[in-house]
Amino acid sequence: MSSHESTETSDGVSRRRFFGAGATVSAAGALAVGAAGGALVANSLHAEPAPSEPISERRYAFYDAHQAGIATPPQDHLVFMSFDLTTQSATELQLVLAKWSAAMAQMCAGEPVGNVEPAREQAVPVDTGEAMGMGPQGLTLTLGFGPSLFDQRFGLAKFKPKLLKDLPAMAGESLDPAYVGGDLCIQACAYDPQVAYHAVRNLARMARTQVKTRWTVLGFGRASAGANQSTPRNLMGFKDGTRNITTPEDLQEHVWVEDSDQSWMDGGSYLVARKIHMLIETWDADYIADQHAVFGRNKTEGAPLTGKQEHDTPDFKATGTDGKPVIPADSHIALAAHENNGGTKILRRGYNFTDGIDSVGRLDAGLFFLSFQKDPQQFISLQSKLGASDRLNEYIRHVGSALFAVPRGLPEAGKYFGQEFFS
Amino acid sequence: MSKSRSALRLPDPSATPRPKSGALRSAVITGLGTLTVLALAACGGNSGAATGTTGSSGDAAPVSNGAAQVKVTIQNVDGKAVCVLDHSSAPAGPVSFEVSNKDASGVSEVELLSDKRILGERENVIPGLKPSSFTVTLGGGSYQLYCPGSEPENTAFTVTGSAASAGNSVAEQLKAGTDGYAKYVDGQVDSLVGAVDELKAAIDSGDVNAAQLAYAKARPFYERIEPVAESFPDLDPALDLRIADVQPGTKWTGFHPIEKDIFEAKTITANTKALAAGLVGNIAKLKSLTAGLKYKAEELANGASGLLEEVQSSKITGEEEAYSHIDLVDFVANIEGSQQSFEYLKPALSKIDADLTNTISAKFDEVTKALDGYKDASAIGGYKIYDAALKASDAKKLTQLIQSLQAPLSKIAEKVATA
Numbered sequence: 001m002s003s004h005e006s007t008e009t010s011d012g013v014s015r016r017r018f019f020g021a022g023a024t025v026s027a028a029g030a031l032a033v034g035a036a037g038g039a040l041v042a043n044s045l046h047a048e049p050a051p052s053e054p055i056s057e058r059r060y061a062f063y064d065a066h067q068a069g070i071a072t073p074p075q076d077h078l079v080f081m082s083f084d085l086t087t088q089s090a091t092e093l094q095l096v097l098a099k100w101s102a103a104m105a106q107m108c109a110g111e112p113v114g115n116v117e118p119a120r121e122q123a124v125p126v127d128t129g130e131a132m133g134m135g136p137q138g139l140t141l142t143l144g145f146g147p148s149l150f151d152q153r154f155g156l157a158k159f160k161p162k163l164l165k166d167l168p169a170m171a172g173e174s175l176d177p178a179y180v181g182g183d184l185c186i187q188a189c190a191y192d193p194q195v196a197y198h199a200v201r202n203l204a205r206m207a208r209t210q211v212k213t214r215w216t217v218l219g220f221g222r223a224s225a226g227a228n229q230s231t232p233r234n235l236m237g238f239k240d241g242t243r244n245i246t247t248p249e250d251l252q253e254h255v256w257v258e259d260s261d262q263s264w265m266d267g268g269s270y271l272v273a274r275k276i277h278m279l280i281e282t283w284d285a286d287y288i289a290d291q292h293a294v295f296g297r298n299k300t301e302g303a304p305l306t307g308k309q310e311h312d313t314p315d316f317k318a319t320g321t322d323g324k325p326v327i328p329a330d331s332h333i334a335l336a337a338h339e340n341n342g343g344t345k346i347l348r349r350g351y352n353f354t355d356g357i358d359s360v361g362r363l364d365a366g367l368f369f370l371s372f373q374k375d376p377q378q379f380i381s382l383q384s385k386l387g388a389s390d391r392l393n394e395y396i397r398h399v400g401s402a403l404f405a406v407p408r409g410l411p412e413a414g415k416y417f418g419q420e421f422f423s
Numbered sequence: 424m425s426k427s428r429s430a431l432r433l434p435d436p437s438a439t440p441r442p443k444s445g446a447l448r449s450a451v452i453t454g455l456g457t458l459t460v461l462a463l464a465a466c467g468g469n470s471g472a473a474t475g476t477t478g479s480s481g482d483a484a485p486v487s488n489g490a491a492q493v494k495v496t497i498q499n500v501d502g503k504a505v506c507v508l509d510h511s512s513a514p515a516g517p518v519s520f521e522v523s524n525k526d527a528s529g530v531s532e533v534e535l536l537s538d539k540r541i542l543g544e545r546e547n548v549i550p551g552l553k554p555s556s557f558t559v560t561l562g563g564g565s566y567q568l569y570c571p572g573s574e575p576e577n578t579a580f581t582v583t584g585s586a587a588s589a590g591n592s593v594a595e596q597l598k599a600g601t602d603g604y605a606k607y608v609d610g611q612v613d614s615l616v617g618a619v620d621e622l623k624a625a626i627d628s629g630d631v632n633a634a635q636l637a638y639a640k641a642r643p644f645y646e647r648i649e650p651v652a653e654s655f656p657d658l659d660p661a662l663d664l665r666i667a668d669v670q671p672g673t674k675w676t677g678f679h680p681i682e683k684d685i686f687e688a689k690t691i692t693a694n695t696k697a698l699a700a701g702l703v704g705n706i707a708k709l710k711s712l713t714a715g716l717k718y719k720a721e722e723l724a725n726g727a728s729g730l731l732e733e734v735q736s737s738k739i740t741g742e743e744e745a746y747s748h749i750d751l752v753d754f755v756a757n758i759e760g761s762q763q764s765f766e767y768l769k770p771a772l773s774k775i776d777a778d779l780t781n782t783i784s785a786k787f788d789e790v791t792k793a794l795d796g797y798k799d800a801s802a803i804g805g806y807k808i809y810d811a812a813l814k815a816s817d818a819k820k821l822t823q824l825i826q827s828l829q830a831p832l833s834k835i836a837e838k839v840a841t842a
Contacts, residue, residue, distance in 0.1 A: 086827060098549040102528040111529065115571060122721045123837035208830035209782065212823040413499055414526030416551040 055191045056135035062108040064409040065267055069140035069189050070347065070372050071251055073226035077193040078219030078351040079200045080273065080368065082146070082182030082402060083211040090154040094422045096207045100143065100186075101416035103206060107199045110136035113206065128205065131198035139195050141203075142187040143417050144271045144404025149183045159421050161262040163270065163375055164405045170380070172387035172398055179275050179400025182214045187271070187370065193220065215400065217275060217368045219351020231302060231310060234367055235352050236283055236395070238295045239302030240332070242310055245347040254345045257374045257408075264420045267408030269372040272346075272379045275353070275400025278366035283395045294391040296331030304333060316340065332392045335385055346379055347372040366396065376403055483583065484510035490517035490558055493580075495533060497548065497570060498525035506530070506570035508578055515563045515584030520545070523554035530572040535559055535580070537566050541841045542593070544776050557777075562586050593771045593842045597720045600767035604723055605716060607763055608648050612710045615644035619706045623699040626681070626691055634685045639749050639804035642678065646753045647760035648713075649733060650726035655712055661705050665742065676701050679745075686746035720768060724836035727764035730757040731829040739818050739825075741809055751797050752804035754821075758794065762787050765832065768839055775838050779831055786828040793824055 060068045085093060103113040114126025150160035166181070186203055190196040197218075204213055225231045227246035231239040245254060257265045283291075288299065296314065297304055304314035305327045316334055318326045327334050338345050349372065354365035371379055387393065407417055484491040491513035497506050504527035522533045522545050534544040535557075543559040563584045567577040618641035625633035645652060645663065653659045660668075662677040669675045676698060684695040737743040738754040765783060773780040799807045807813060 086823070095547055095549070095552070098551050099531070099547065101551070102531070102549050105528045114529070114531065118837070120837050120841060122725070122840040124833045205830070209786065209827045212827070412526065413528055414550040416549075419551055 054135070056137050057110075058138040058191065059110065059136040060108065060138060060140050062105045062141075062410070063412050063415075065411075066256065067140075067142045067268070067406055067409045068108070069142035069187055070255065070269055070349070070406070071226070072138075072140050072189070073229050074222040074224050074349055074351075075138045075140070075189040075191050075196075076222055077190055077196050078222070078368065078370075079188045079193070079196040079216065080219070080370070081186050081188075081200045081204065081216040082214040082273075083184045083186075083204070083207075084214045085149070085153070085183045085210060086212050087210040088153055090156075090422070092210045093154050094418070096210045097418040098416040099206055100203055101410060103203060104141040104143070104199075105410075105413060107131075107202070108136060108139050108141060110134075110139070113202050128198065128202055131195045134192060134195050137190040137192040137195040139188065139190040139199060141199055142189075142271070142406060144185040144187070144406045145418070146182045146184065146402065146404050148181060154421075156421055159262055159264070161260055161265050161405055163260075163377075164403065165376075167272070167376065167401055167403050168380065170383055170387045170398075172383075172390070172393045172396070173401070174397045174399055175401055176399045179215045179217075181402050182404075184211065185271070185273070185402065185404045193218070217351075217353050217400070219353050219368050221352040223350040223352050223367055224348040234350075235278055235280065235354075235365055236291070236295075237299055238291070238297060239310060240295065241348045241350070242297075242302060243333075243337070245345055250345060251347070254378065255347045255372050255374055264407050264418075265405060269347075269374060269406045270376045270379075271404040271406050272369070272371045272373070272376065273400065273402045273404070274369040274383075274398050276367045276369050277358070277364065277397045277399045279395045279397070280363045280365055286395075293328050293331060294395070296327040296333035305331075328391065330389045330391050332386070332390055335390050336382060341382060341385070344378050344381060346382065368400075372406070482510050482512070484513040484518070486514065486516075488519075490519040493518060493520050494554075495520050495522045495568060495570075496525065497523070497527045497530050497533070497573060499527045504530045504570075504573040506533070506568065506573040506576075506578055508568060508580065511579065512581040512583055513561070515561060515582050517558050517560045518582070519556050519558040520568070521554050521556040522548050524548045524550045524552070526550045527573065530570055532571060534569040534571075535566060536569050536577075536841075537564065539841055541775055541838055542566070543774070544838070546776065546779065593774050596771035596774070597768070597839060597842060600769075600771060601718045601720055601723060604718055604764060604767040607767070608651055608713055608716070611644050611648045612706075612713050615641065616706055616710055618644055619699075619703050622681070623703050626685070626695055626699040629691050631685055631689050631691060634681075634691065635747070635803055638678070638682060638685060638747065639752055642744075642749065642753055642804070643756035643759075645678070646733075646756035647763070649757065649760065650722075650729045651713060651716075652709060655709070658705060658709055658712070662702070662709070665737075665745070667742075677705070678702065682744065682746045720771070720839035720842070721836040723764040723768055724832075724839055727761040727768075728829060728833045728836070730761035730764075731825050731832065733757050734825050735822060735829075739814075739822050741811075741814055744809070747803070748808045748810055749804040749806070750809040751794075751806035754809075755794050755797075755806060758787075758790055761832070762791075765835070768835060771842060772835055772839060775842055779834060779838075782831045783828070783835070786831065790824055790828055793821075 060072055062068065085096075087093065106113050112127035112129070112132065115123070116125050116127045116129040116132055118125060145164075147160070147164050147166055150156045150164070186200055188196040188199045190199075200216070204211070222232055223234045224241050225244055231242050234240050245251060255269050257268050257270070260266050260268075292298055292305060301308070302310040303312055306315035306318045307313070314327055314333055314337065316325065316327055316329075316337065316339065320326050325334075334340060348369070350367050350369040352365070353368045354363070356364055358364035373379055387398075410417065484493045486492070491510075493513060494509040495506065496509070497504060520533070520535065520543070524530060528550055531548050532544060532546045533548055535542045542561070543557045545555055545557050548555070561582045563582050563586045566580045566582060568580050569577055618637070622634065622637040622641050625637045652662065660677075663679070664675065664677055665679050666675060666683070681695060681698050681702065684690060684692065684698075734754055734757045738750045738757065741748065741750050743753055744750045765787065769780060769784070797807045798805060802808055
């Protein structure tokens with residue numbers, strides 16, 4: 001554990017440096033532990049409770065065994081951006097990854113990526129400045145590599161994990177090419193949307209000569225709960241994902257990659273991103289009993305139709321007086337339940353989104369579904385089943401889709417993502 | 424976006440309200456006097472005594488391969504970035520600085536300064552990357568190694584031996600560049616004078632087709648030097664205002680009302696003829712104002728970047744040539760003007776930052792190659808008509824191409840201003 005201890009110590013030092021005497025080492029340490037998941041979460045049981053501090057000062061360790069933004073309790077806001085490389089040069093790609101890694105560390109610490117107001121009159125500011133003085137706001141930045149990064153352009157084919165390939169076509173899709181794929185992605189999550197946007201904007205800006213932005217989604221309300229968080233509601237007004245992964249054991253079993261064919265993926269995870277358009281107006285006109293039957297839960301409590309409290313275990317065998325299952329077999333929770341999927345679980349980390357009005361005059365809004373799993377097949381199996389028979393399908397369309405390999409975390413300053421590709 | 428954004432941008436001490444389409448007042452003429460003062464004041468933050476740490480104080484760097492070898496190491500010590508030189512002095516002559524960043528995430532560049540002038544620099548000094556180096560030829564005297572973001576930012580470096588020669592080759596090259604650019608502007612304005620004469624002649628003859636051709640022929644001469652023209656706050660609105668930017672109660676003159684008559688109404692009226700005569704008169708004024716102008720290197724640099732702003736703000740949207748739709752003709756002319764400004768700075772800039780210079784050159788090549796794909800000999804102006812379909816299919820691609828060029832280009836003003 002010594003590497004983790006040293007991480008915590010250096011966090012404490014830099015916190016003091018940038019935020020004055022109020023911040024304490026133990027606070028930073030506890031948060032770092034909370035962010036890390038796995039063995040570190042177990043360690044946090046022995047950590048002092050963090051003193052109450054403004055949420056703006058909350059900070060998650062950047063250098064750690066796993067990237068933050070996966071096991072980290074979901075923050076309130078998301079900015080997700082997918083990028084394509086415009087350069088054909090492996091050296092330029094290396095430069096982007098090294099620059100980004102250094103800048104990500106700076107921003108997650110609540111620091112600008114360089115001068116906001118250069119002393120020289122003719123200099124262009126290095127950092128755009130709109131996050132100045134706002135604190136780290138629990139910012140996490142999570143980097144992913146798309147399957148296309150490993151094509152012939154950069155000579156990286158031999159580093160491609162065999163599990164990393166485009167998701168297969170699935171029922172219930174109506175994909176818009178404008179929201180599919182990407183060579184790289186950044187998931188930025190924070191308690192303030194401006195801090196998250198600032199981070200993505202500055203990463204895009206510092207690589208503007210090498211990458212172009214492909215698509216982006218702004219999530220304005222988290223739609224998934226982490227450990228000790230209450231389950232939020234999606235835009236349909238329902239609690240969904242109540243049975244999300246929260247324990248270190250489940251993270252180890254279902255989320256973190258082990259013994260990959262590519263050692264750089266060990267400790268990483270696979271990120272599935274799906275932009276799901278909700279047919280909001282149609283849903284809003286649906287009667288409540290049907291809404292209950294679609295989800296398999298009631299609306300106010302979020303309780304399964306066989307229970308009273310949200311966290312009551314659903315009883316998929318229970319039948320009503322009519323002899324039919326109380327929780328319909330084609331309801332969302334019945335189809336997604338691990339009991340009905342050979343124990344398969346995924347870590348959901350989705351956000352609600354809205355993009356105004358769509359091309360045919362409907363509200364353009366829905367769920368930006370993000371999930372992490374050690375094998376993309378976990379998602380593919382679940383979604384194939386849901387896409388085929390989920391009652392919810394009448395009210396949703398999957399319009400965006402991407403899969404990214406999220407490498408393990410960086411152990412310390414001076415290391416960068418993808419370093420193994422260039423040695 | 425107001426067109427004034429793309430004018431040659433200098434500190435504007437007058438802070439008077441800008442005309443909607445006009446340029447920064449006094450940029451070229453009165454701005455010259457104040458710039459030096461402001462630039463000096465602005466550098467005050469870095470001008471403190473150089474008190475950096477050196478690994479072996481007083482120890483002159485060894486000379487090998489014809490150059491003194493100095494290692495510069497940036498690293499994080501107790502949460503602070505420090506910048507350390509292994510030798511604090513070198514004999515006069517070529518000096519190579521090999522720069523590496525071990526783990527200081529907040530530091531990404533290193534410069535060698537003499538007083539406040541940048542003599543050489545290395546960007547992308549990023550933790551985890553291999554060391555990189557730059558070489559400069561130095562005369563005897565005091566220098567500073569500047570590591571923005573480290574503590575301290577400036578480290579003293581002494582060169583022993585013969586003093587630096589009075590001439591500074593970078594400064595001389597910049598002077599040659601700005602002189603050359605002045606001639607380029609004069610040449611473009613001369614051509615513009617001839618082109619608007621032809622436009623007037625075609626309009627006076629009542630030939631709409633000939634007028635359209637003459638219009639498309641004249642525009643590039645203006646667009647290539649737009650930042651210079653825009654620095655004359657009364658003239659630019661009179662020449663290049665679009666209808667949306669006309670102040671209520673003001674008469675709309677210049678290229679665009681003529682464009683509207685000959686491309687949209689396809690008729691030449693007495694008013695069209697009066698507009699053409701006015702255009703010829705105002706271009707003559709432009710010639711008298713630009714003749715003999717001297718430019719500063721940073722004005723060329725800002726102008727080069729400003730032309731790319733023009734492309735993104737008004738050409739890519741199709742609002743510049745709303746009636747003729749020859750926006751790609753203007754687009755290409757803006758890029759050509761931008762590249763000319765850069766080319767005149769290039770000899771000096773490549774001494775300061777060779778990598779950046781190469782990056783920008785390669786990007787200009789890429790943009791030029793992409794624009795070649797839009798050539799259409801049968802179209803007026805020689806480039807495809809920028810209609811809604813072309814905009815829908817290609818605008819995003821073109822925008823990203825221009826942005827990827829502007830990012831590195833926007834860095835050069837700072838470098839040449841201090842050289």
